Amino acid sequence: MRDDLVAFIDARLDEDADLARRCDGGDDCGQWVARGHTVDFCQVDLPGFHPTIARHVARHDPARVLREVAAKRRVLRRHRPERVGDRVVCRVDGDPFPCADVRDLAAPYADHPR
Ligand SMILES: [Zn+2]
Known part of the structure; x- marks a missing residue:
């Protein structure tokens, strides 16, 4: 279960x-900009969106x-399981693994x- 959950998240x-x-x-067009009803996807502008969308x-x-994925991977790596006696717990918070953060x-x- 615990290895399955980590593998699932990965x-x-x-x-x-x-x-x-x-x-x-691959051409650094990963930053998109909204202007009213239009989204500038760097390579193309697409109009017709509700401004909120x-x-x-x-x-x-x-x-x-990509920044969120990198941050989540850092959290996942910090909250690794470790064996303490006959229990497997999170090495950060000591809760049974998988902990709430995982x-x-x-x-x-x-x-x-799944
Ligand atoms: Zn944890």
Whole structure:
């Protein structure tokens, strides 16, 4: 269970990062900008968005996704399991593994089949 959950989170982060890199196109077009009803995807401007949705899309551009993936990987690496006697606990908080932080890292992927 605990190794499965870490592997599950790692796989989802790999997918998020891979998709973000493919949207970036390898030409540093990972920072998107919203202007009213238009999102500037660097390579192309697409109009027709509600301004709030345009801001939401731009706010979750590939550059941000890659920063979030990197931050989540650092959290996951800190909250590694360790054996203490006959228990497996998180080395950061001492809670039974997977701790709440690791479970929270999995939470955004609750709709993904396991
Ligand atoms: Zn922990």
